[in-house]
Amino acid sequence: MLILSCWVDWADGSTFRGAAQEHPGGLVMPYLQVKDAAGRWTTVVEDMGMPAGKPKTIAVDLTGKFLSASREVRIVTNLCVYWDEIFLSDDSSPPPVTLTRIDPSSADLRFRGFSTPRIDPERRQPEAFDYANVMLTSMWNPTSGLYTRYGDVGPLVRAADDRFVIMGSGDELRLRYPVDALPPLAPGWTRDFLLLVDGWAKDADANTAFSQSVEPLPFHAMSAYPYPAGERYPDDEAHRAYRDAYNTRPALKLIRPLATR
Template sequence: ADLHFLGYPKEYSPDGRHPNLYDYRSVDGAIAWKIMEGDYTRYGEVTELLDNADDCYVIMGRGEELTLRFSAGAFGPSPEGFDRSFILKTDSFCKDMDLYSAYPDTVEPLPFHSMSTYPYGTNEKYPDDKKRREYRMRFNTRRVGNPYTE
Protein backbone atom coordinates (compact mmCIF):
# COMPACT_ATOMS: atom_id res chain seq x y z
CA ALA A 1 0.00 0.00 0.00
CA ASP A 2 1.33 3.40 -0.96
CA LEU A 3 0.18 6.76 0.42
CA HIS A 4 0.75 9.75 -1.85
CA PHE A 5 -0.76 12.99 -3.07
CA LEU A 6 -2.98 12.62 -6.11
CA GLY A 7 -5.28 15.63 -6.33
CA TYR A 8 -8.94 15.61 -7.27
CA PRO A 9 -10.13 13.50 -10.22
CA LYS A 10 -12.86 15.13 -12.28
CA GLU A 11 -16.36 13.94 -11.37
CA TYR A 12 -18.66 13.02 -14.23
CA SER A 13 -21.77 11.05 -15.03
CA PRO A 14 -21.96 9.43 -18.46
CA ASP A 15 -25.76 9.22 -18.28
CA GLY A 16 -26.50 12.27 -16.10
CA ARG A 17 -27.49 10.11 -13.11
CA HIS A 18 -25.85 9.12 -9.85
CA PRO A 19 -23.54 7.73 -8.73
CA ASN A 20 -20.90 9.94 -10.29
CA LEU A 21 -17.69 8.43 -11.63
CA TYR A 22 -14.16 9.83 -11.39
CA ASP A 23 -11.88 10.47 -14.36
CA TYR A 24 -8.32 9.76 -13.23
CA ARG A 25 -7.02 11.10 -16.57
CA SER A 26 -8.23 14.58 -15.54
CA VAL A 27 -6.90 15.45 -12.08
CA ASP A 28 -6.81 18.90 -10.47
CA GLY A 29 -4.01 19.21 -7.92
CA ALA A 30 -4.73 22.76 -6.87
CA ILE A 31 -8.16 22.79 -5.21
CA ALA A 32 -7.73 24.68 -1.94
CA TRP A 33 -9.96 22.77 0.47
CA LYS A 34 -9.56 23.31 4.18
CA ILE A 35 -7.17 20.91 5.92
CA MET A 36 -6.85 19.95 9.56
CA GLU A 37 -3.64 20.90 11.31
CA GLY A 38 -1.62 18.04 12.72
CA ASP A 39 0.71 15.11 12.18
CA TYR A 40 -0.21 13.08 9.12
CA THR A 41 1.22 9.77 7.94
CA ARG A 42 4.34 10.23 5.86
CA TYR A 43 4.06 9.43 2.16
CA GLY A 44 5.25 6.06 0.95
CA GLU A 45 4.85 2.42 1.89
CA VAL A 46 2.23 1.90 4.63
CA THR A 47 1.10 -1.71 4.20
CA GLU A 48 1.89 -2.70 7.78
CA LEU A 49 -0.59 -0.09 9.04
CA LEU A 50 -3.38 -1.96 7.26
CA ASP A 51 -2.66 -5.37 8.76
CA ASN A 52 -4.48 -5.03 12.11
CA ALA A 53 -7.18 -2.99 13.85
CA ASP A 54 -4.70 -1.79 16.47
CA ASP A 55 -5.12 2.01 16.55
CA CYS A 56 -2.07 2.39 14.28
CA TYR A 57 -3.63 3.68 11.09
CA VAL A 58 -2.99 5.86 8.06
CA ILE A 59 -3.81 9.52 8.68
CA MET A 60 -4.43 11.10 5.31
CA GLY A 61 -5.70 14.46 4.15
CA ARG A 62 -7.37 16.18 1.24
CA GLY A 63 -6.35 15.08 -2.23
CA GLU A 64 -4.37 12.11 -0.95
CA GLU A 65 -4.70 8.58 -2.20
CA LEU A 66 -3.92 5.19 -0.74
CA THR A 67 -3.09 2.78 -3.57
CA LEU A 68 -3.41 -0.95 -2.92
CA ARG A 69 -1.83 -3.51 -5.22
CA PHE A 70 -2.56 -7.23 -5.21
CA SER A 71 -2.65 -10.07 -7.68
CA ALA A 72 -6.13 -10.76 -9.01
CA GLY A 73 -4.72 -14.00 -10.40
CA ALA A 74 -5.02 -15.55 -6.96
CA PHE A 75 -8.80 -15.57 -7.45
CA GLY A 76 -8.75 -17.48 -10.73
CA PRO A 77 -10.29 -16.32 -13.99
CA SER A 78 -13.72 -14.66 -14.11
CA PRO A 79 -16.40 -16.65 -15.89
CA GLU A 80 -16.92 -15.57 -19.50
CA GLY A 81 -19.16 -12.51 -19.74
CA PHE A 82 -18.58 -11.50 -16.11
CA ASP A 83 -16.58 -8.66 -14.62
CA ARG A 84 -14.98 -9.11 -11.23
CA SER A 85 -15.53 -6.43 -8.58
CA PHE A 86 -13.68 -6.10 -5.31
CA ILE A 87 -15.13 -4.74 -2.10
CA LEU A 88 -12.68 -3.18 0.30
CA LYS A 89 -13.69 -3.73 3.91
CA THR A 90 -11.92 -1.27 6.18
CA ASP A 91 -11.54 -0.57 9.85
CA SER A 92 -11.39 3.19 9.85
CA PHE A 93 -12.36 6.48 11.42
CA CYS A 94 -13.49 9.54 9.50
CA LYS A 95 -13.21 12.90 11.19
CA ASP A 96 -15.65 15.57 10.06
CA MET A 97 -14.54 19.16 9.45
CA ASP A 98 -18.01 20.57 10.05
CA LEU A 99 -18.09 23.69 12.23
CA TYR A 100 -20.30 21.92 14.75
CA SER A 101 -18.13 18.80 15.01
CA ALA A 102 -15.68 18.15 17.81
CA TYR A 103 -12.18 19.46 16.97
CA PRO A 104 -12.90 20.24 13.29
CA ASP A 105 -9.57 22.06 12.80
CA THR A 106 -7.06 19.52 14.11
CA VAL A 107 -6.10 15.90 13.50
CA GLU A 108 -5.94 15.29 17.23
CA PRO A 109 -7.31 14.05 19.47
CA LEU A 110 -6.84 10.73 17.69
CA PRO A 111 -9.66 8.20 17.92
CA PHE A 112 -9.02 4.71 19.28
CA HIS A 113 -11.06 1.51 19.46
CA SER A 114 -11.61 1.38 23.22
CA MET A 115 -12.81 4.99 23.57
CA SER A 116 -16.28 5.31 25.06
CA THR A 117 -17.35 8.09 22.68
CA TYR A 118 -15.88 10.77 20.45
CA PRO A 119 -14.92 13.26 21.54
CA TYR A 120 -13.78 11.37 24.59
CA GLY A 121 -13.51 12.98 28.01
CA THR A 122 -10.48 13.94 30.05
CA ASN A 123 -10.54 10.52 31.71
CA GLU A 124 -9.56 8.86 28.40
CA LYS A 125 -6.71 9.32 25.94
CA TYR A 126 -5.19 7.75 22.87
CA PRO A 127 -2.99 4.82 24.01
CA ASP A 128 0.52 5.94 24.97
CA ASP A 129 2.31 2.59 25.11
CA LYS A 130 5.58 1.70 23.37
CA LYS A 131 3.89 0.37 20.22
CA ARG A 132 1.76 3.52 19.68
CA ARG A 133 4.68 5.88 20.42
CA GLU A 134 6.86 4.04 17.89
CA TYR A 135 4.03 4.14 15.35
CA ARG A 136 3.61 7.88 15.74
CA MET A 137 7.37 8.58 15.62
CA ARG A 138 7.88 6.36 12.57
CA PHE A 139 4.79 7.07 10.49
CA ASN A 140 3.11 10.32 11.58
CA THR A 141 6.01 12.57 10.69
CA ARG A 142 4.40 14.83 8.09
CA ARG A 143 3.38 17.98 9.95
CA VAL A 144 0.68 19.94 8.14
CA GLY A 145 -0.11 23.45 9.31
CA ASN A 146 -3.39 25.25 9.04
CA PRO A 147 -3.18 27.66 6.09
CA TYR A 148 -5.80 29.89 7.72
CA THR A 149 -3.58 30.60 10.73
CA GLU A 150 -0.17 30.82 9.03
Protein backbone atom coordinates (compact mmCIF):
# COMPACT_ATOMS: atom_id res chain seq x y z
CA MET A 1 0.00 0.00 0.00
CA LEU A 2 1.41 3.37 -1.05
CA ILE A 3 0.47 6.15 1.38
CA LEU A 4 0.69 9.74 0.16
CA SER A 5 0.13 12.93 2.15
CA CYS A 6 -0.36 15.78 -0.25
CA TRP A 7 -2.57 18.61 -1.40
CA VAL A 8 -3.63 20.42 -4.55
CA ASP A 9 -3.60 24.17 -5.13
CA TRP A 10 -6.80 23.82 -7.13
CA ALA A 11 -6.90 26.03 -10.22
CA ASP A 12 -9.72 27.65 -12.20
CA GLY A 13 -11.07 26.73 -15.62
CA SER A 14 -8.73 29.05 -17.52
CA THR A 15 -5.65 27.58 -15.83
CA PHE A 16 -6.77 24.05 -16.66
CA ARG A 17 -7.50 25.03 -20.24
CA GLY A 18 -4.09 26.66 -20.57
CA ALA A 19 -2.36 23.56 -19.17
CA ALA A 20 -4.33 21.36 -21.56
CA GLN A 21 -3.19 23.45 -24.53
CA GLU A 22 0.47 23.24 -23.50
CA HIS A 23 0.53 19.42 -23.48
CA PRO A 24 -0.38 17.32 -26.55
CA GLY A 25 -2.41 14.98 -24.37
CA GLY A 26 -4.15 17.73 -22.43
CA LEU A 27 -4.40 17.43 -18.66
CA VAL A 28 -2.58 14.38 -17.32
CA MET A 29 -4.18 13.14 -14.12
CA PRO A 30 -1.74 11.29 -11.83
CA TYR A 31 -0.96 7.73 -12.88
CA LEU A 32 1.53 5.27 -11.42
CA GLN A 33 4.29 3.26 -13.08
CA VAL A 34 6.65 0.49 -11.97
CA LYS A 35 9.62 -1.16 -13.69
CA ASP A 36 9.19 -4.41 -15.59
CA ALA A 37 11.81 -7.17 -15.83
CA ALA A 38 13.65 -5.24 -18.56
CA GLY A 39 13.81 -2.09 -16.45
CA ARG A 40 11.21 -0.22 -18.49
CA TRP A 41 8.65 1.99 -16.82
CA THR A 42 5.19 0.49 -17.25
CA THR A 43 1.86 1.99 -16.22
CA VAL A 44 0.04 -0.24 -13.72
CA VAL A 45 -2.43 2.24 -12.18
CA GLU A 46 -3.96 4.43 -14.88
CA ASP A 47 -5.81 6.71 -12.46
CA MET A 48 -4.33 6.77 -8.97
CA GLY A 49 -6.41 9.72 -7.81
CA MET A 50 -5.23 12.76 -5.89
CA PRO A 51 -6.30 14.80 -2.87
CA ALA A 52 -9.27 17.07 -3.45
CA GLY A 53 -7.98 20.40 -2.17
CA LYS A 54 -6.17 21.04 1.09
CA PRO A 55 -3.88 18.60 2.98
CA LYS A 56 -5.16 15.04 2.84
CA THR A 57 -3.78 11.50 2.86
CA ILE A 58 -4.64 9.03 0.11
CA ALA A 59 -3.79 5.34 -0.33
CA VAL A 60 -2.98 3.43 -3.51
CA ASP A 61 -3.25 -0.36 -3.43
CA LEU A 62 -0.15 -1.90 -5.03
CA THR A 63 -1.17 -5.51 -4.48
CA GLY A 64 -0.09 -7.48 -7.56
CA LYS A 65 1.15 -4.35 -9.34
CA PHE A 66 4.92 -4.92 -9.24
CA LEU A 67 6.24 -6.55 -12.43
CA SER A 68 9.76 -7.38 -11.23
CA ALA A 69 11.95 -7.45 -8.13
CA SER A 70 12.20 -3.67 -8.35
CA ARG A 71 10.13 -1.73 -5.86
CA GLU A 72 10.61 1.61 -7.58
CA VAL A 73 7.47 3.54 -8.40
CA ARG A 74 6.95 6.67 -10.49
CA ILE A 75 4.03 9.09 -10.42
CA VAL A 76 3.34 10.98 -13.66
CA THR A 77 1.18 14.11 -13.99
CA ASN A 78 1.30 17.67 -15.29
CA LEU A 79 -0.89 19.05 -12.50
CA CYS A 80 0.41 21.09 -9.57
CA VAL A 81 0.31 18.53 -6.74
CA TYR A 82 2.27 19.09 -3.51
CA TRP A 83 3.54 15.70 -2.30
CA ASP A 84 4.57 16.19 1.32
CA GLU A 85 5.07 12.60 2.50
CA ILE A 86 5.12 9.29 0.63
CA PHE A 87 5.81 5.90 2.17
CA LEU A 88 5.17 2.23 1.46
CA SER A 89 3.32 0.06 3.97
CA ASP A 90 3.77 -3.71 3.71
CA ASP A 91 1.22 -4.50 6.40
CA SER A 92 -1.40 -6.37 4.37
CA SER A 93 -3.55 -7.32 7.35
CA PRO A 94 -6.14 -4.58 7.88
CA PRO A 95 -6.79 -3.65 11.52
CA PRO A 96 -10.25 -4.20 12.96
CA VAL A 97 -12.50 -1.25 12.23
CA THR A 98 -15.95 -0.34 13.51
CA LEU A 99 -17.84 2.30 11.54
CA THR A 100 -20.57 4.24 13.31
CA ARG A 101 -22.63 6.75 11.35
CA ILE A 102 -24.00 9.82 13.09
CA ASP A 103 -26.17 12.38 11.35
CA PRO A 104 -25.86 16.06 12.28
CA SER A 105 -28.12 17.21 15.08
CA SER A 106 -28.21 20.66 13.50
CA ALA A 107 -27.22 22.26 10.20
CA ASP A 108 -27.30 26.03 9.99
CA LEU A 109 -26.52 28.09 6.88
CA ARG A 110 -25.41 31.67 7.44
CA PHE A 111 -23.22 34.42 6.06
CA ARG A 112 -19.82 34.53 7.74
CA GLY A 113 -17.34 36.31 5.48
CA PHE A 114 -13.95 35.18 4.22
CA SER A 115 -11.06 33.59 6.10
CA THR A 116 -7.92 35.71 5.68
CA PRO A 117 -5.47 34.06 3.26
CA ARG A 118 -1.96 33.17 4.43
CA ILE A 119 0.52 33.31 1.57
CA ASP A 120 4.05 31.93 1.80
CA PRO A 121 6.44 34.85 1.12
CA GLU A 122 8.55 32.64 -1.16
CA ARG A 123 5.52 31.00 -2.79
CA ARG A 124 6.83 27.56 -1.88
CA GLN A 125 3.66 26.51 -0.10
CA PRO A 126 0.10 26.64 -1.37
CA GLU A 127 -2.26 29.27 -0.04
CA ALA A 128 -3.76 28.61 3.40
CA PHE A 129 -6.51 30.40 5.31
CA ASP A 130 -6.84 31.76 8.85
CA TYR A 131 -10.34 30.85 10.02
CA ALA A 132 -10.08 32.99 13.16
CA ASN A 133 -9.40 36.14 11.14
CA VAL A 134 -12.48 37.06 9.09
CA MET A 135 -12.67 39.51 6.20
CA LEU A 136 -16.07 40.89 5.20
CA THR A 137 -14.90 42.21 1.85
CA SER A 138 -14.62 40.28 -1.39
CA MET A 139 -12.96 40.77 -4.77
CA TRP A 140 -16.10 39.63 -6.58
CA ASN A 141 -19.81 39.14 -6.15
CA PRO A 142 -21.37 35.67 -5.97
CA THR A 143 -22.65 34.19 -9.21
CA SER A 144 -26.14 35.44 -10.04
CA GLY A 145 -29.11 33.22 -9.24
CA LEU A 146 -31.05 31.82 -6.31
CA TYR A 147 -29.23 30.35 -3.31
CA THR A 148 -30.52 28.41 -0.32
CA ARG A 149 -32.08 30.71 2.27
CA TYR A 150 -30.27 31.14 5.58
CA GLY A 151 -31.27 29.16 8.63
CA ASP A 152 -31.95 25.50 9.34
CA VAL A 153 -31.07 23.24 6.39
CA GLY A 154 -30.95 19.93 8.26
CA PRO A 155 -33.36 18.09 5.93
CA LEU A 156 -31.10 18.87 2.95
CA VAL A 157 -27.93 17.22 4.28
CA ARG A 158 -29.25 13.87 5.50
CA ALA A 159 -29.18 12.03 2.15
CA ALA A 160 -27.72 12.32 -1.35
CA ASP A 161 -31.05 13.04 -3.04
CA ASP A 162 -30.33 16.04 -5.32
CA ARG A 163 -31.82 18.37 -2.72
CA PHE A 164 -28.70 20.25 -1.73
CA VAL A 165 -27.60 23.39 0.07
CA ILE A 166 -26.58 26.00 -2.51
CA MET A 167 -23.92 28.21 -0.94
CA GLY A 168 -22.41 31.43 -2.27
CA SER A 169 -19.21 33.34 -1.60
CA GLY A 170 -18.85 34.10 2.11
CA ASP A 171 -21.49 31.59 3.24
CA GLU A 172 -20.85 29.08 6.01
CA LEU A 173 -22.63 25.82 6.79
CA ARG A 174 -22.23 25.01 10.48
CA LEU A 175 -22.85 21.38 11.44
CA ARG A 176 -23.15 19.95 14.95
CA TYR A 177 -22.96 16.23 15.71
CA PRO A 178 -24.17 14.35 18.80
CA VAL A 179 -20.85 12.66 19.59
CA ASP A 180 -22.18 11.62 22.99
CA ALA A 181 -24.31 9.12 21.07
CA LEU A 182 -21.20 7.21 19.97
CA PRO A 183 -20.42 3.92 21.73
CA PRO A 184 -17.56 3.97 24.26
CA LEU A 185 -14.12 3.03 22.97
CA ALA A 186 -12.78 -0.43 23.69
CA PRO A 187 -9.44 -0.58 25.55
CA GLY A 188 -6.55 0.23 23.21
CA TRP A 189 -8.78 1.63 20.46
CA THR A 190 -8.65 5.14 19.00
CA ARG A 191 -11.34 7.12 17.21
CA ASP A 192 -11.11 9.12 13.99
CA PHE A 193 -13.82 11.25 12.42
CA LEU A 194 -14.54 11.18 8.69
CA LEU A 195 -16.79 13.80 7.11
CA LEU A 196 -18.66 12.49 4.06
CA VAL A 197 -19.60 15.29 1.65
CA ASP A 198 -21.54 14.82 -1.60
CA GLY A 199 -21.87 17.81 -3.88
CA TRP A 200 -20.51 19.99 -6.69
CA ALA A 201 -18.57 23.24 -6.95
CA LYS A 202 -18.54 25.78 -9.77
CA ASP A 203 -16.40 28.90 -10.11
CA ALA A 204 -17.10 32.07 -12.06
CA ASP A 205 -14.17 31.67 -14.45
CA ALA A 206 -14.79 32.53 -18.11
CA ASN A 207 -13.77 29.02 -19.17
CA THR A 208 -16.14 27.27 -16.76
CA ALA A 209 -19.45 26.07 -18.20
CA PHE A 210 -22.38 28.28 -17.08
CA SER A 211 -19.95 30.21 -14.89
CA GLN A 212 -22.17 33.28 -14.56
CA SER A 213 -25.28 31.59 -13.15
CA VAL A 214 -26.30 29.14 -10.43
CA GLU A 215 -28.46 27.29 -12.95
CA PRO A 216 -28.57 24.73 -14.42
CA LEU A 217 -28.50 22.69 -11.23
CA PRO A 218 -26.46 19.46 -11.28
CA PHE A 219 -27.93 16.08 -10.34
CA HIS A 220 -26.56 12.60 -9.77
CA ALA A 221 -28.08 10.97 -12.86
CA MET A 222 -26.66 13.50 -15.34
CA SER A 223 -24.28 12.08 -17.94
CA ALA A 224 -22.12 15.23 -18.04
CA TYR A 225 -22.14 18.90 -17.10
CA PRO A 226 -23.46 20.74 -18.99
CA TYR A 227 -25.94 17.93 -19.56
CA PRO A 228 -27.56 17.33 -22.97
CA ALA A 229 -31.01 18.56 -23.96
CA GLY A 230 -32.65 15.22 -23.15
CA GLU A 231 -31.65 15.44 -19.48
CA ARG A 232 -32.93 17.77 -16.78
CA TYR A 233 -32.83 18.33 -13.05
CA PRO A 234 -35.59 16.29 -11.31
CA ASP A 235 -38.97 17.98 -11.68
CA ASP A 236 -41.13 15.83 -9.41
CA GLU A 237 -43.25 17.19 -6.59
CA ALA A 238 -40.59 16.68 -3.91
CA HIS A 239 -37.91 18.57 -5.82
CA ARG A 240 -40.27 21.38 -6.81
CA ALA A 241 -41.27 21.78 -3.17
CA TYR A 242 -37.59 21.82 -2.15
CA ARG A 243 -36.78 24.61 -4.60
CA ASP A 244 -39.83 26.66 -3.60
CA ALA A 245 -39.12 26.32 0.12
CA TYR A 246 -35.33 26.61 0.27
CA ASN A 247 -33.82 28.23 -2.84
CA THR A 248 -35.31 31.69 -2.40
CA ARG A 249 -32.29 33.90 -1.63
CA PRO A 250 -30.95 36.13 -4.43
CA ALA A 251 -27.19 36.42 -4.79
CA LEU A 252 -25.63 38.87 -2.36
CA LYS A 253 -24.09 42.10 -3.61
CA LEU A 254 -20.80 42.24 -1.75
CA ILE A 255 -19.14 44.88 -3.93
CA ARG A 256 -20.42 48.40 -4.37
CA PRO A 257 -20.89 49.46 -8.01
CA LEU A 258 -18.36 51.97 -9.31
CA ALA A 259 -21.17 54.25 -10.45
CA THR A 260 -24.86 54.52 -9.65
CA ARG A 261 -27.56 55.00 -12.22
